[in-house]
Amino acid sequence: MSAVEAQAGGAMLPPALDAPFTMEQARVKAAEQLRWIVQTGVDAVLVTCTAYAALLADEQARCPVPVVLLDELLFNSLVRISGPQLLLFTNPGTVEGTLRRLRDYAAARHVSLDQLEVRVIDGVFELILQGRKAQYVAEVAAAVRRLLEAEPGKAVSVAQLSMVDSARLVEDELGVRIGGPLAGLREWLEEFVGEDVHDGERIAEWKG
Template sequence: MKKIACLHAHHSNISYIEKALSFANCMHFVDPGLVYRVTTDPKFAAESAAAKIENQLKWMEECSADAILLTCTNYIALLPETFTSDVPVIKIDESYFRRICEIEKSQLIVFTNPETVEGTMKRLYEFAFYQNVKIKVRPVVIEGAFELVMNGNLKEYKQKVKHVLHELMNEHDAIVSVAQLSMVEAAEEVSNCIITPLQPLAEDVRKVIIRS
């Protein structure tokens, strides 16, 4: 069984990845401190964050991993384009972006962490540009939700996300998707029409590890 080293910003993401990638042996590395530092310490430069991520990925690579999976959009946005690895590095948002770029209708992309919006949307537009695709997307942030998940109030967080997703589905004629793994369970309970990052991930990971 292929071994995938997964880097998360929060431990709650582990169960989602284990379920989606049951065909692989997943090793999990969790570092919420980096996201906290990036979002709260203005003196912590992006270069320092990038160096921290590079060091973490090199450590993961040395743990006999066949591939590395990044599940945090903040980590993905901060990773330098010049980073190289001896094993494939899978960025969870690229599978998600590919799905979004297949849709011509107007879309709403829902976030709970406001600090991930700018980086994610920038990467999405760049991805669409290189795919030669025009997309109609608008980000929506669920205010006050991210603090709940970071404090471990997962039940309250889930209810808040479900409430907002219900409202968006009822009030807008648009395709709704969620940008973060922590929102997947709530999205699945609201509607199977809501796009999540997990839906296209398993197929992409299978392709990568078959080639590795």
């Protein structure tokens, strides 16, 4: 199987969303980038950014290869939780867009989100922007532990890829399950390639 690692803003991608655009212009540019990636011969494209996912939602049916929207894999796990749940963020700027897509996803499946609460872990996202990843992971993990202790009856999921390492630390330490954007990815990949895979190898990853 062929593969290419394509990161938005990297040398492999032509300039696209580096200037202000209207929403329609942004959709056109995102679609152009998607077509460019597909032409490199990849077998599938994984979109990890919610903003790009929103722009490309209509392109899935038209694309000749699978376009996997990582946030939809998260949404699929969230709508299957029947009891109270917490969805955690560290970046306030991603909350509105993610929730808008989550509500649309749930409504299309006639699922209520009445028992879902959103929490933002304040004051830590700046750490990842400053390159202080180890401190970021530790502080997010500490915040998740505190929430689990304070609200033990609620399922907990992290909404951002940057939070996954923290979630794994807490899972290993406390023996609990924490949902997240990678929850359904391995299952999808194994079905797609027909064999065991590790961390999404051999699939193109487009990081917005």
